[in-house]
Amino acid sequence: MRRPALTVRRPALTVRRPALTGRRLALTGVAATGTALAGALVLVGCGGSAASGAELSVGASYMPQPVSADMAAGFLTITNKGGTKDELTSVTSDSAGDITMHETNGGAMEEVRSFEVPAHGQLVFKSGGNHLMFEKLKHRPEQGDTITLKLKFAESGPLTVEMPVKSATYNPSTGH
């Protein structure tokens, strides 16, 4: 069936983004859902690590092939299966002179010193939202390359991430 084209009135300024709200809601959700789940997990028995500190792992990492070596973005998801929150405090790489963490706020990106990795939750860097910003790259990363990153945390030990360079238009939800 053919859907009629969506017609709407001229929208008001739409610079503020759902992505940000989504993230904030996500964090708020952790607190609320976390409390609720703590109880649920005991009953269901799929937790079991509640008091043993943060348990961090990294997935879904990629860098879209950048326009130049001056600047690139990187994305990843840090999952914490543990019952204690942690904090991502720095990201470094031999491939880039400078890597900073940013949140996107109404079309403006703002540097953030650290990001919380909530207990039983995730810290998500994704296009349009939080991102890693690479500057002064030694070479322009090309599709197929791998960038090695070191993530440091307030509590947990550092994690090494092999971040693949994907096409400039890579979309993680479709995988191409």
Next chain:
Amino acid sequence: MRKKTFAAAALLAAATLTLSACGSGDDAKSPVAVVAGDNSNKAATILDQPFEKPDLVLTDTQGKKYDLRAETKGRPTLVYFGYTHCPDVCPLTMNNLAVAKKALSKADQAKLRVVFVTTDPARDTPSELGKWLKGIDSSFVGLTGDFATIQAGARTLGISIEPTHKDKKTGKVVSVHGTQVVAFSPKTDGGYVLYGEDATVDDYTKDLPKLIKGENP
């Protein structure tokens, strides 16, 4: 519409957290649900009251005067406001358009105008802008000039941008980009379709042939 997106994002967040709390979350796939959960599964938003093309006279990447209305009259034209020190959304948006454009016939490619207007004219000089766009698609037009002029032009399209400024906390330079690509019809020169930053290569590939003709995607 926006409320729906918020709601969908909230639901997704709840769903994701629920999953990950039990250690079975598949984070790579979760963002899809936001889009699919929103009942507008088309990337394009068609306006019942098109925008007038902004009366922008700026400087192109050759350093020459460029009158947007005169240069793009009767041409299918896509306009985006961004800046080159933007690592994420600006290059992604322009690359999405570049890749989608390559799927058009040569004749259609020749008709299409893609105009990138900088929101950070102090750093984006004509040559900086030219260098950056060359890395994406050398046929794209890059415009720079007086910030107040650019801001006023963006505002007529419902796009609000702020001047580049130093962040009070970090002392770092912060620039702002628009979040929409506006498509102007070759028939009316009106801006009649909007794309948000979630629009993908596939969305543009599907819609460009219609936009070239001034039809609704």
